[in-house]
Amino acid sequence: MYSYEDRMRAVQLYIKLDKRVAATIRQLGYPTKNSLKGWLREYEQNRDLKPVLLRAPKFTEEQKARAVEHYLTHGRCVAFTIKALGYPGRASLHAWIQELNPRARPRVLGASSNEQKHAAVLALCTRQGSAQAIADDCGVCRETLYNWRNELLGPEALASMKRAKDLSTDSDRAELELELETLRSEVRRLQLEQELLKKANELLKKDQGIGLHLLTNREKTQLVDALRHAYSLAELLASVALARSSYFYHRARLSAGEKYVEVRRTITDIFERNHCCYGYRRIQASLVRQCLCVSEKVVRRLMKQESLVAAVPRRRRYGSYMGEISPAPENLLNRDFSATAPNQKWLTDISEFQLPAGKVYLSPIVDCFDGMVVSWSIGTRPDAELVNTMLDAAIASVENTGARPVVHSDRGAHYRWPGWLSRIAQAKLVRSMSRKGYSPDNAACEGFFGRLKTEWFYARDWQATTMEQFTQALDAYIRWYNEQRIKISLGARSPVEYRRALGIAA
Numbered sequence: 001m002y003s004y005e006d007r008m009r010a011v012q013l014y015i016k017l018d019k020r021v022a023a024t025i026r027q028l029g030y031p032t033k034n035s036l037k038g039w040l041r042e043y044e045q046n047r048d049l050k051p052v053l054l055r056a057p058k059f060t061e062e063q064k065a066r067a068v069e070h071y072l073t074h075g076r077c078v079a080f081t082i083k084a085l086g087y088p089g090r091a092s093l094h095a096w097i098q099e100l101n102p103r104a105r106p107r108v109l110g111a112s113s114n115e116q117k118h119a120a121v122l123a124l125c126t127r128q129g130s131a132q133a134i135a136d137d138c139g140v141c142r143e144t145l146y147n148w149r150n151e152l153l154g155p156e157a158l159a160s161m162k163r164a165k166d167l168s169t170d171s172d173r174a175e176l177e178l179e180l181e182t183l184r185s186e187v188r189r190l191q192l193e194q195e196l197l198k199k200a201n202e203l204l205k206k207d208q209g210i211g212l213h214l215l216t217n218r219e220k221t222q223l224v225d226a227l228r229h230a231y232s233l234a235e236l237l238a239s240v241a242l243a244r245s246s247y248f249y250h251r252a253r254l255s256a257g258e259k260y261v262e263v264r265r266t267i268t269d270i271f272e273r274n275h276c277c278y279g280y281r282r283i284q285a286s287l288v289r290q291c292l293c294v295s296e297k298v299v300r301r302l303m304k305q306e307s308l309v310a311a312v313p314r315r316r317r318y319g320s321y322m323g324e325i326s327p328a329p330e331n332l333l334n335r336d337f338s339a340t341a342p343n344q345k346w347l348t349d350i351s352e353f354q355l356p357a358g359k360v361y362l363s364p365i366v367d368c369f370d371g372m373v374v375s376w377s378i379g380t381r382p383d384a385e386l387v388n389t390m391l392d393a394a395i396a397s398v399e400n401t402g403a404r405p406v407v408h409s410d411r412g413a414h415y416r417w418p419g420w421l422s423r424i425a426q427a428k429l430v431r432s433m434s435r436k437g438y439s440p441d442n443a444a445c446e447g448f449f450g451r452l453k454t455e456w457f458y459a460r461d462w463q464a465t466t467m468e469q470f471t472q473a474l475d476a477y478i479r480w481y482n483e484q485r486i487k488i489s490l491g492a493r494s495p496v497e498y499r500r501a502l503g504i505a506a
Helices: 004-016 021-028 033-046 061-073 078-085 090-100 114-125 131-138 142-153 155-160 170-203 217-227 233-240 244-256 261-273 280-289 296-305 384-397 418-426 439-457 467-483 495-501
Strands: 345-348 351-355 358-367 373-379 406-409 430-433
Touching: 004 021, 004 033, 021 033, 061 078, 061 090, 078 090, 114 131, 114 142, 114 170, 131 142, 142 170, 170 217, 170 233, 217 233, 217 244, 233 244, 261 280, 261 296, 280 296, 345 384, 345 439, 351 439, 351 467, 358 384, 358 439, 358 467, 373 384, 373 467, 384 418, 439 467, 467 495
Parallel strands: 345 406, 406 430
Antiparallel strands: 345 358, 351 358, 358 373
16 A cells, blocks of 8 residues: 555656656666556546555554453453453454464464373372463463363362362361372372373384374384383373283283294295295295295295295396298197196297397297296307207117107298298107297297296396306206296106106106
């Protein structure tokens, strides 16, 4: 709100500067463009500006000072001051107090300040100071302090706090002593409740305003044990509403300690010894083999607590079919990868490993009977030598058994070269190929590659690994896969152990 002189000065300067708004506002620092033009229209119509009519304040400075003084001298109670004087509202009184005496501004207690209420009532009942002094420390009036006392102690304590006018008779004295004892018990109850709330905040990390009835029996047992040095067991159990039998049951459970300490160590050892690829099912099967009977749910929970996370498959990369180069044999397996005996159905394929040092290729033969890798070759080029070396080793393993397995592969050129075809014909093996562009037709072999890369390859850093070191590590993994890695489908045995159990030479 601008005064009459300010508005007249702005209009006169505006006219003097040929009604240039920007120059006028820049020189004066006020007003806005629309205000200046409005003042000019009023001046041109009336040859003058209307004087500003300032509304008189609703309350005088004397009334303000009187209200604040009444508030300070009558227990600092806002409601009592408003009721006694008949003015103002709560917001206005708070503003006057802030303006005239900021240090006397009342503090508003939250709904959850139970601890402060208890402390104030304890100070009042034990006469640690005058009621007014205690109320001032809490930022409330005396009436509020006594309301807290009535709320927490009840009508029995209210009667016991009244002074007896005549103690001439023994009966009056005995009655007063009884009331005093009742008051002391109430004060002790408040102290105990306050201690329980503090311990709940320290031990259990609960809010100080939490209700004790919301705690579990196990948490209540912890609170009782923490305060048994200061209070009797009966008092504590009654305060937290806990049965005596429940207390001793949970106390025994807490003192027993962790029952799965040894199991945790064994699980971690099994997980780390097996390339960190076992999930909870194979971990549980390994524990059973060591005569440790633990359910799968417990194993899963313990692994989660120990942050033992098995590797999971990655998203498969896109692959395309390069086309036919010669006639292909029929798909004899037709996705039937089951076998009743070893060396009935063999699967083969080539998988690539990309390393910082270069590329490495693996060509294995997988037996459909138990998933055992019959033979494998590792090289740096996916050429004829890679697959021919692997096939020679596989043929040598069944040379004296008379077995003539079906060799199933995809339609890659590696399995159509003369060297591969001649070896198949000499060993009298049967060829089978997947359909064009149907990788699920060789799913069992693809599954072996997926497990190999998920459990072993993707989970490690190969930045500083040479090609020779990687080849040795890959060879060691396949040997571990055959001899030690258990499969649930084989009764929690490895392929070698499964064959030995059946009396078959591995």
